[in-house]
Amino acid sequence: MAKDVIIACDFPGAKETFRFLDLFTQEKPFLKIGMELFYAEGPSIVKEIKRRGHRIFLDLKLHDIPNTVKKAMSVLARLDVDMTNVHAAGTIEMMRAALEGLTRPDGTRPLLIAVTQLTSTSEERMQRELLIQAPINDTIVQYARNTKEAGLDGVVCSPLEAGMVKEACGTDFVTVTPGVRFADGAKGDQVRVTTPARAAEIGTDYIVVGRPITEAADPVGAYRRCVKEFMMQ
Numbered sequence: 001m002a003k004d005v006i007i008a009c010d011f012p013g014a015k016e017t018f019r020f021l022d023l024f025t026q027e028k029p030f031l032k033i034g035m036e037l038f039y040a041e042g043p044s045i046v047k048e049i050k051r052r053g054h055r056i057f058l059d060l061k062l063h064d065i066p067n068t069v070k071k072a073m074s075v076l077a078r079l080d081v082d083m084t085n086v087h088a089a090g091t092i093e094m095m096r097a098a099l100e101g102l103t104r105p106d107g108t109r110p111l112l113i114a115v116t117q118l119t120s121t122s123e124e125r126m127q128r129e130l131l132i133q134a135p136i137n138d139t140i141v142q143y144a145r146n147t148k149e150a151g152l153d154g155v156v157c158s159p160l161e162a163g164m165v166k167e168a169c170g171t172d173f174v175t176v177t178p179g180v181r182f183a184d185g186a187k188g189d190q191v192r193v194t195t196p197a198r199a200a201e202i203g204t205d206y207i208v209v210g211r212p213i214t215e216a217a218d219p220v221g222a223y224r225r226c227v228k229e230f231m232m233q
């Protein structure tokens with residue numbers, strides 16, 4: 001399984017994105033395009049970033065009735081990204097529909113992963129606001145099992161949960177993990193966080209890092225620090 005750092009390109013538009021990407025003269029980082037950038041620029045931003053030679057995780061977190069998700073995924077399949085996602089809370093039936101929609105006529109498709117519990121969700125809020133009374137880790141493992149049963153490739157969770165997900169679903173089951181902060185960094189709206197080095201020790205496949213890189217005074221230096229901490233473990 002590939003192990004890599006994915007930069008979350010949470011920018012308002014193409015101009016800011018390319019100003020950021022132009023800083024990287026030596027590396028071609030794996031990039032995540034999320035809702036903000038995709039809603040601002042549409043499919044053209046995916047094509048342009050792909051043309052520059054980056055691998056792309058298109059993070060649109062689909063969550064709707066199975067038929068709608070299937071049709072939307074068949075449109076996203078044409079963008080030829082490397083990875084995309086849905087919410088596991090949409091149920092096994094919805095995830096199966098997503099997989100069907102994403103699979104091209106020749107049988108190929110991007111990696112498809114499912115968000116378990118957002119890394120900004122605390123156990124306390126989940127129980128009090130969403131009335132889910134189970135411990136949050138049990139819900140993450142259950143969502144991961146559902147994701148596997150639906151035939152997807154893996155899940156999004158915090159690196160803190162990657163070990164238990166692998167134990168439940170196997171080492172080949174991919175874990176893509178945001179909620180990463182340097183030991184001396186601000187958490188912001190994230191709740192379930194850890195450092196790149198600890199994420200590597202726990203055994204996650206990919207870490208997703210946004211603001212600690214994009215808002216750093218030296219973004220390339222911050223990216224290299226992440227790669228060093230995560231890949232050198």
Ligand SMILES: O=C(O)c1cc(=O)[nH]c(=O)n1[C@@H]1O[C@H](COP(=O)(O)O)[C@@H](O)[C@H]1O
Pocket residue numbers: 008010034059061085115117118119120156157178179180188190208209210211212
């Ligand atoms: O699916 C995601 O990528 C995602 C899931 C999740 O549970 N938590 C989470 O933070 N993300 C995304 O990962 C990125 C994290 O960014 P930073 O908090 O700036 O490092 C954001 O683009 C989020 O949309």
